[in-house]
Amino acid sequence: MLSKERILGALAQVIDPELGRSIVELGMVRDLQFDEDGRVSFTLALTIPTCPLRDKIAADARAALTVLQGVTEVSITMGTMTEEERKAVFAKGTPNLPRLNQFNHIKRIIAVMSGKGGVGKSSVTALLAVALTRQGQRVGVLDADITGPSIPKLFALPAGGLRASEQGFLPAVTPGGIRVVSINLLLRDEGVAVIWRGPMISGAIRQFWNDALWGKLDYLLVDLPPGTSDAALSVLQEIPVNDVILVTTPQSLSAMVVRKAVSMIQQLKVPILGVVENMGYYRCPDTGNPHYIFGSSHAGELAAAAGAPILATLPIDPQIAALCDAGRVEEAHLTEIDELVEKILVNV
Numbered sequence: 043m044l045s046k047e048r049i050l051g052a053l054a055q056v057i058d059p060e061l062g063r064s065i066v067e068l069g070m071v072r073d074l075q076f077d078e079d080g081r082v083s084f085t086l087a088l089t090i091p092t093c094p095l096r097d098k099i100a101a102d103a104r105a106a107l108t109v110l111q112g113v114t115e116v117s118i119t120m121g122t123m124t125e126e127e128r129k130a131v132f133a134k135g136t137p138n139l140p141r142l143n144q145f146n147h148i149k150r151i152i153a154v155m156s157g158k159g160g161v162g163k164s165s166v167t168a169l170l171a172v173a174l175t176r177q178g179q180r181v182g183v184l185d186a187d188i189t190g191p192s193i194p195k196l197f198a199l200p201a202g203g204l205r206a207s208e209q210g211f212l213p214a215v216t217p218g219g220i221r222v223v224s225i226n227l228l229l230r231d232e233g234v235a236v237i238w239r240g241p242m243i244s245g246a247i248r249q250f251w252n253d254a255l256w257g258k259l260d261y262l263l264v265d266l267p268p269g270t271s272d273a274a275l276s277v278l279q280e281i282p283v284n285d286v287i288l289v290t291t292p293q294s295l296s297a298m299v300v301r302k303a304v305s306m307i308q309q310l311k312v313p314i315l316g317v318v319e320n321m322g323y324y325r326c327p328d329t330g331n332p333h334y335i336f337g338s339s340h341a342g343e344l345a346a347a348a349g350a351p352i353l354a355t356l357p358i359d360p361q362i363a364a365l366c367d368a369g370r371v372e373e374a375h376l377t378e379i380d381e382l383v384e385k386i387l388v389n390v
Protein backbone atom coordinates (compact mmCIF):
# COMPACT_ATOMS: atom_id res chain seq x y z
CA MET A 43 0.00 0.00 0.00
CA LEU A 44 1.20 3.48 -0.80
CA SER A 45 1.48 5.83 2.11
CA LYS A 46 2.71 9.36 2.62
CA GLU A 47 5.57 8.00 4.73
CA ARG A 48 6.73 5.56 2.03
CA ILE A 49 6.60 8.27 -0.65
CA LEU A 50 8.50 10.75 1.50
CA GLY A 51 10.95 8.00 2.44
CA ALA A 52 11.71 7.44 -1.25
CA LEU A 53 11.99 11.16 -1.98
CA ALA A 54 14.29 11.59 1.04
CA GLN A 55 16.91 9.67 -0.95
CA VAL A 56 17.02 12.48 -3.52
CA ILE A 57 19.82 14.93 -2.78
CA ASP A 58 19.94 18.52 -4.03
CA PRO A 59 23.48 18.48 -5.49
CA GLU A 60 24.06 22.14 -4.80
CA LEU A 61 23.03 22.00 -1.17
CA GLY A 62 24.14 18.45 -0.42
CA ARG A 63 20.93 17.68 1.50
CA SER A 64 17.76 15.71 0.87
CA ILE A 65 14.94 17.50 -0.93
CA VAL A 66 12.55 16.36 1.82
CA GLU A 67 14.76 17.75 4.58
CA LEU A 68 15.08 21.00 2.60
CA GLY A 69 11.28 21.34 2.47
CA MET A 70 11.23 21.22 -1.32
CA VAL A 71 8.47 18.59 -1.52
CA ARG A 72 5.07 20.23 -1.20
CA ASP A 73 1.36 19.55 -1.87
CA LEU A 74 2.01 15.81 -1.91
CA GLN A 75 -1.00 13.84 -3.10
CA PHE A 76 -1.60 10.25 -4.17
CA ASP A 77 -4.58 8.08 -4.99
CA GLU A 78 -5.38 4.39 -4.77
CA ASP A 79 -4.46 3.89 -8.42
CA GLY A 80 -0.88 4.83 -7.58
CA ARG A 81 -0.85 8.31 -9.07
CA VAL A 82 1.51 10.55 -7.12
CA SER A 83 1.79 14.29 -7.54
CA PHE A 84 3.71 16.98 -5.72
CA THR A 85 5.28 20.40 -6.14
CA LEU A 86 9.07 20.61 -6.15
CA ALA A 87 9.93 24.00 -4.67
CA LEU A 88 13.46 24.96 -5.78
CA THR A 89 15.61 27.69 -4.28
CA ILE A 90 15.52 29.64 -7.56
CA PRO A 91 13.28 29.03 -10.60
CA THR A 92 16.18 29.03 -13.03
CA CYS A 93 18.24 26.48 -11.08
CA PRO A 94 20.35 24.74 -13.74
CA LEU A 95 19.95 21.51 -11.76
CA ARG A 96 16.15 21.57 -11.82
CA ASP A 97 15.89 18.89 -14.52
CA LYS A 98 18.32 16.64 -12.68
CA ILE A 99 16.53 16.98 -9.34
CA ALA A 100 13.12 16.36 -10.94
CA ALA A 101 14.47 13.34 -12.84
CA ASP A 102 16.03 11.92 -9.66
CA ALA A 103 12.74 12.40 -7.79
CA ARG A 104 10.80 10.73 -10.57
CA ALA A 105 13.25 7.83 -10.66
CA ALA A 106 13.05 7.40 -6.87
CA LEU A 107 9.24 7.16 -7.00
CA THR A 108 8.97 5.05 -10.12
CA VAL A 109 10.75 2.15 -8.41
CA LEU A 110 8.41 2.36 -5.41
CA GLN A 111 5.92 -0.49 -5.45
CA GLY A 112 2.37 0.65 -6.23
CA VAL A 113 3.36 3.87 -8.02
CA THR A 114 1.88 4.05 -11.53
CA GLU A 115 2.27 7.72 -12.42
CA VAL A 116 4.38 10.61 -11.14
CA SER A 117 3.46 14.20 -11.79
CA ILE A 118 5.80 16.97 -10.64
CA THR A 119 4.93 20.65 -10.70
CA MET A 120 7.95 22.96 -10.51
CA GLY A 121 7.75 25.71 -7.91
CA THR A 122 10.02 28.17 -6.14
CA MET A 123 10.65 28.90 -2.49
CA THR A 124 9.95 32.31 -1.06
CA GLU A 125 12.95 34.54 -0.42
CA GLU A 126 12.60 33.88 3.34
CA GLU A 127 12.59 30.12 2.86
CA ARG A 128 15.55 30.34 0.52
CA LYS A 129 17.56 32.32 3.08
CA ALA A 130 16.65 29.83 5.80
CA VAL A 131 17.89 26.94 3.64
CA PHE A 132 21.23 28.60 2.96
CA ALA A 133 21.58 29.72 6.59
CA LYS A 134 21.63 26.07 7.65
CA GLY A 135 24.89 25.52 5.83
CA THR A 136 25.76 23.10 3.11
CA PRO A 137 27.55 19.93 4.24
CA ASN A 138 29.68 17.61 2.08
CA LEU A 139 29.49 19.74 -1.00
CA PRO A 140 30.41 18.35 -4.37
CA ARG A 141 31.93 20.61 -7.02
CA LEU A 142 29.12 21.96 -9.13
CA ASN A 143 30.93 21.68 -12.46
CA GLN A 144 30.56 17.90 -12.41
CA PHE A 145 26.97 18.53 -13.46
CA ASN A 146 27.98 20.36 -16.63
CA HIS A 147 27.22 18.77 -19.96
CA ILE A 148 28.26 21.12 -22.74
CA LYS A 149 27.91 19.83 -26.27
CA ARG A 150 29.77 22.51 -28.19
CA ILE A 151 32.04 25.40 -27.25
CA ILE A 152 32.52 28.18 -29.78
CA ALA A 153 34.92 31.06 -29.14
CA VAL A 154 34.32 34.39 -30.89
CA MET A 155 37.60 36.13 -31.65
CA SER A 156 39.09 38.94 -33.71
CA GLY A 157 42.46 40.42 -34.44
CA LYS A 158 41.23 43.89 -33.60
CA GLY A 159 39.04 45.65 -31.04
CA GLY A 160 35.60 47.09 -31.60
CA VAL A 161 34.69 44.96 -34.60
CA GLY A 162 31.54 43.60 -32.96
CA LYS A 163 32.63 40.36 -31.24
CA SER A 164 30.43 40.90 -28.23
CA SER A 165 27.45 41.98 -30.34
CA VAL A 166 27.86 38.97 -32.62
CA THR A 167 28.24 36.65 -29.61
CA ALA A 168 25.07 38.02 -28.00
CA LEU A 169 23.08 38.01 -31.26
CA LEU A 170 24.18 34.43 -31.92
CA ALA A 171 23.19 33.38 -28.40
CA VAL A 172 19.76 34.94 -28.88
CA ALA A 173 19.20 33.38 -32.31
CA LEU A 174 20.39 29.93 -31.15
CA THR A 175 18.04 30.15 -28.17
CA ARG A 176 15.15 30.97 -30.52
CA GLN A 177 15.97 27.72 -32.31
CA GLY A 178 15.40 25.84 -29.07
CA GLN A 179 19.09 25.44 -28.18
CA ARG A 180 20.29 25.75 -24.58
CA VAL A 181 22.93 28.45 -24.64
CA GLY A 182 25.47 29.90 -22.25
CA VAL A 183 27.79 32.86 -22.76
CA LEU A 184 31.15 33.11 -21.02
CA ASP A 185 32.42 36.67 -21.12
CA ALA A 186 36.18 36.13 -21.26
CA ASP A 187 36.82 39.85 -21.60
CA ILE A 188 37.90 40.45 -18.02
CA THR A 189 39.03 44.06 -18.35
CA GLY A 190 36.33 45.18 -20.80
CA PRO A 191 33.31 42.98 -20.14
CA SER A 192 30.28 43.99 -22.19
CA ILE A 193 27.98 40.95 -22.30
CA PRO A 194 25.98 41.81 -19.13
CA LYS A 195 25.22 45.26 -20.52
CA LEU A 196 23.86 43.84 -23.77
CA PHE A 197 21.37 41.78 -21.73
CA ALA A 198 20.84 44.45 -19.02
CA LEU A 199 22.03 42.02 -16.35
CA PRO A 200 22.80 43.87 -13.11
CA ALA A 201 26.13 43.80 -11.28
CA GLY A 202 26.16 41.23 -8.50
CA GLY A 203 23.96 38.86 -10.53
CA LEU A 204 26.18 35.79 -10.09
CA ARG A 205 25.51 33.56 -7.13
CA ALA A 206 28.74 32.21 -5.77
CA SER A 207 29.39 29.65 -3.05
CA GLU A 208 32.33 27.46 -2.09
CA GLN A 209 31.14 24.98 -4.68
CA GLY A 210 31.19 27.41 -7.59
CA PHE A 211 29.05 29.95 -9.40
CA LEU A 212 25.51 29.87 -10.64
CA PRO A 213 25.40 31.92 -13.87
CA ALA A 214 23.00 34.81 -14.20
CA VAL A 215 20.07 34.01 -16.47
CA THR A 216 18.59 36.41 -19.03
CA PRO A 217 14.81 36.66 -19.48
CA GLY A 218 15.20 34.49 -22.59
CA GLY A 219 17.01 31.79 -20.60
CA ILE A 220 20.63 32.41 -21.68
CA ARG A 221 23.12 31.64 -18.90
CA VAL A 222 25.79 34.28 -18.52
CA VAL A 223 29.06 34.38 -16.60
CA SER A 224 31.03 37.63 -16.59
CA ILE A 225 33.35 39.39 -14.17
CA ASN A 226 30.93 42.34 -14.18
CA LEU A 227 28.28 40.15 -12.62
CA LEU A 228 30.61 39.54 -9.68
CA LEU A 229 31.49 43.18 -9.06
CA ARG A 230 29.25 45.19 -6.80
CA ASP A 231 29.74 48.27 -8.93
CA GLU A 232 30.02 47.56 -12.65
CA GLY A 233 31.73 50.91 -13.16
CA VAL A 234 34.84 49.79 -11.28
CA ALA A 235 37.74 49.01 -13.59
CA VAL A 236 39.44 45.65 -13.26
CA ILE A 237 43.14 46.45 -13.39
CA TRP A 238 44.81 43.07 -13.47
CA ARG A 239 47.90 41.70 -15.06
CA GLY A 240 47.93 38.71 -17.40
CA PRO A 241 48.29 35.91 -14.83
CA MET A 242 45.35 37.16 -12.79
CA ILE A 243 43.22 37.48 -15.90
CA SER A 244 44.13 33.94 -16.88
CA GLY A 245 43.28 32.82 -13.35
CA ALA A 246 39.86 34.45 -13.55
CA ILE A 247 39.11 32.75 -16.86
CA ARG A 248 40.25 29.42 -15.46
CA GLN A 249 38.00 29.89 -12.48
CA PHE A 250 35.03 30.86 -14.63
CA TRP A 251 35.54 27.71 -16.63
CA ASN A 252 36.19 25.40 -13.70
CA ASP A 253 33.66 26.73 -11.25
CA ALA A 254 30.55 27.71 -13.19
CA LEU A 255 27.53 25.47 -13.03
CA TRP A 256 26.28 25.67 -16.59
CA GLY A 257 24.15 22.54 -16.36
CA LYS A 258 23.19 21.11 -19.73
CA LEU A 259 24.09 23.33 -22.67
CA ASP A 260 23.94 22.78 -26.41
CA TYR A 261 26.26 25.74 -27.02
CA LEU A 262 28.65 27.69 -24.85
CA LEU A 263 29.77 30.85 -26.64
CA VAL A 264 32.96 32.48 -25.37
CA ASP A 265 33.33 36.20 -26.04
CA LEU A 266 37.03 36.99 -26.22
CA PRO A 267 38.81 40.27 -25.70
CA PRO A 268 40.42 41.67 -28.85
CA GLY A 269 43.70 40.38 -30.17
CA THR A 270 46.11 37.70 -29.10
CA SER A 271 46.39 38.65 -25.44
CA ASP A 272 46.90 36.36 -22.43
CA ALA A 273 43.14 36.11 -22.09
CA ALA A 274 42.67 34.82 -25.61
CA LEU A 275 45.54 32.39 -25.09
CA SER A 276 44.09 31.17 -21.78
CA VAL A 277 40.71 30.51 -23.34
CA LEU A 278 42.12 28.56 -26.23
CA GLN A 279 44.53 26.60 -24.04
CA GLU A 280 42.43 25.88 -21.01
CA ILE A 281 38.88 25.63 -22.28
CA PRO A 282 38.14 22.74 -24.64
CA VAL A 283 36.99 25.07 -27.42
CA ASN A 284 35.59 23.14 -30.39
CA ASP A 285 35.57 25.98 -32.91
CA VAL A 286 36.55 29.60 -33.36
CA ILE A 287 34.51 32.17 -35.25
CA LEU A 288 36.64 35.09 -36.46
CA VAL A 289 34.93 38.46 -36.63
CA THR A 290 36.27 41.18 -38.89
CA THR A 291 35.12 44.42 -40.50
CA PRO A 292 36.05 45.86 -43.88
CA GLN A 293 38.13 48.64 -42.34
CA SER A 294 39.86 46.45 -39.82
CA LEU A 295 42.31 44.73 -42.09
CA SER A 296 45.71 45.03 -40.73
CA ALA A 297 47.37 42.06 -42.34
CA MET A 298 49.75 41.55 -39.46
CA VAL A 299 47.08 41.64 -36.76
CA VAL A 300 44.93 39.19 -38.64
CA ARG A 301 47.79 36.86 -39.39
CA LYS A 302 48.73 36.89 -35.71
CA ALA A 303 45.27 35.84 -34.61
CA VAL A 304 45.01 33.12 -37.25
CA SER A 305 48.52 31.91 -36.48
CA MET A 306 47.76 31.70 -32.76
CA ILE A 307 44.59 29.69 -33.36
CA GLN A 308 46.39 27.39 -35.76
CA GLN A 309 49.33 26.85 -33.43
CA LEU A 310 46.89 25.85 -30.71
CA LYS A 311 45.23 23.50 -33.20
CA VAL A 312 41.71 24.81 -32.68
CA PRO A 313 39.54 24.53 -35.81
CA ILE A 314 38.34 27.79 -37.33
CA LEU A 315 34.66 27.46 -38.22
CA GLY A 316 34.71 30.54 -40.43
CA VAL A 317 34.77 34.29 -40.75
CA VAL A 318 31.93 36.70 -39.98
CA GLU A 319 32.31 40.06 -41.62
CA ASN A 320 30.50 42.63 -39.49
CA MET A 321 29.42 46.10 -40.62
CA GLY A 322 30.09 44.95 -44.18
CA TYR A 323 27.69 47.45 -45.78
CA TYR A 324 24.78 49.77 -45.05
CA ARG A 325 21.53 49.10 -46.82
CA CYS A 326 19.87 52.39 -47.82
CA PRO A 327 16.38 52.36 -46.29
CA ASP A 328 14.95 54.28 -49.30
CA THR A 329 16.45 52.42 -52.24
CA GLY A 330 17.52 49.14 -50.62
CA ASN A 331 20.92 49.54 -52.28
CA PRO A 332 23.98 48.47 -50.29
CA HIS A 333 26.61 51.12 -49.56
CA TYR A 334 30.09 49.93 -48.70
CA ILE A 335 30.79 52.62 -46.14
CA PHE A 336 33.97 51.08 -44.72
CA GLY A 337 35.36 50.15 -48.12
CA SER A 338 35.49 46.86 -49.90
CA SER A 339 35.55 43.53 -48.14
CA HIS A 340 38.75 41.88 -46.99
CA ALA A 341 36.92 38.90 -45.52
CA GLY A 342 38.00 36.75 -48.45
CA GLU A 343 41.69 37.35 -47.67
CA LEU A 344 41.14 36.54 -44.02
CA ALA A 345 39.14 33.43 -44.88
CA ALA A 346 41.91 32.28 -47.22
CA ALA A 347 44.54 32.85 -44.52
CA ALA A 348 42.40 30.95 -42.04
CA GLY A 349 41.56 28.19 -44.50
CA ALA A 350 37.91 28.59 -43.55
CA PRO A 351 34.76 29.92 -45.24
CA ILE A 352 33.05 33.30 -44.91
CA LEU A 353 30.02 32.41 -42.82
CA ALA A 354 28.15 35.71 -42.99
CA THR A 355 28.35 39.37 -43.90
CA LEU A 356 26.35 41.47 -41.47
CA PRO A 357 25.11 44.95 -42.36
CA ILE A 358 25.60 48.10 -40.30
CA ASP A 359 22.27 48.23 -38.54
CA PRO A 360 21.61 51.27 -36.32
CA GLN A 361 18.59 49.53 -34.82
CA ILE A 362 20.71 46.58 -33.66
CA ALA A 363 23.24 49.00 -32.17
CA ALA A 364 20.43 50.84 -30.35
CA LEU A 365 18.95 47.62 -28.95
CA CYS A 366 22.42 46.46 -27.84
CA ASP A 367 23.10 49.80 -26.17
CA ALA A 368 19.75 49.63 -24.38
CA GLY A 369 20.41 46.12 -23.04
CA ARG A 370 17.63 44.74 -25.23
CA VAL A 371 19.64 42.44 -27.50
CA GLU A 372 17.07 39.70 -26.94
CA GLU A 373 14.61 41.72 -29.02
CA ALA A 374 16.99 42.00 -31.96
CA HIS A 375 16.32 40.17 -35.22
CA LEU A 376 18.84 40.04 -38.01
CA THR A 377 18.15 37.74 -40.98
CA GLU A 378 21.88 37.30 -41.57
CA ILE A 379 22.35 36.03 -38.01
CA ASP A 380 19.50 33.55 -38.48
CA GLU A 381 21.23 32.29 -41.61
CA LEU A 382 24.50 32.04 -39.70
CA VAL A 383 22.75 30.01 -37.00
CA GLU A 384 21.39 27.62 -39.63
CA LYS A 385 24.96 27.04 -40.81
CA ILE A 386 26.20 26.50 -37.26
CA LEU A 387 23.38 24.05 -36.51
CA VAL A 388 24.20 22.07 -39.64
CA ASN A 389 27.96 22.15 -39.08
CA VAL A 390 28.31 21.66 -35.35
Ligand SMILES: Nc1ncnc2c1ncn2[C@@H]1O[C@H](COP(=O)(O)OP(=O)(O)OP(=O)(O)O)[C@@H](O)[C@H]1O
Nearest residue numbers: 159160161162163164165268321357358359363366
Ligand atom coordinates in the same frame (compact mmCIF):
# COMPACT_ATOMS: atom_id res chain seq x y z
N1 LIG B 1 26.34 45.35 -37.28
C1 LIG B 1 26.39 46.43 -36.52
N2 LIG B 1 25.66 47.53 -36.82
C2 LIG B 1 25.74 48.65 -36.06
N3 LIG B 1 26.48 48.74 -34.95
C3 LIG B 1 27.21 47.69 -34.58
C4 LIG B 1 27.20 46.47 -35.34
N4 LIG B 1 28.02 45.58 -34.71
C5 LIG B 1 28.51 46.20 -33.62
N5 LIG B 1 28.03 47.47 -33.54
C6 LIG B 1 28.35 48.46 -32.51
O1 LIG B 1 29.77 48.62 -32.50
C7 LIG B 1 30.24 48.82 -31.18
C8 LIG B 1 31.32 47.79 -30.87
O2 LIG B 1 30.74 46.50 -30.85
P1 LIG B 1 31.20 45.37 -29.82
O3 LIG B 1 31.31 45.89 -28.44
O4 LIG B 1 30.31 44.20 -30.05
O5 LIG B 1 32.65 45.09 -30.39
P2 LIG B 1 33.81 44.18 -29.76
O6 LIG B 1 34.59 43.62 -30.89
O7 LIG B 1 33.25 43.21 -28.81
O8 LIG B 1 34.66 45.26 -29.00
P3 LIG B 1 35.90 44.98 -27.99
O9 LIG B 1 37.05 44.64 -28.87
O10 LIG B 1 36.04 46.26 -27.28
O11 LIG B 1 35.49 43.83 -27.13
C9 LIG B 1 29.02 48.72 -30.28
O12 LIG B 1 28.59 50.00 -29.97
C10 LIG B 1 27.99 48.00 -31.12
O13 LIG B 1 26.66 48.34 -30.78
Ligand SMILES: [Mg+2]
Nearest residue numbers: 163164187192
Ligand atom coordinates in the same frame (compact mmCIF):
# COMPACT_ATOMS: atom_id res chain seq x y z
MG1 LIG C 1 33.76 42.88 -26.78
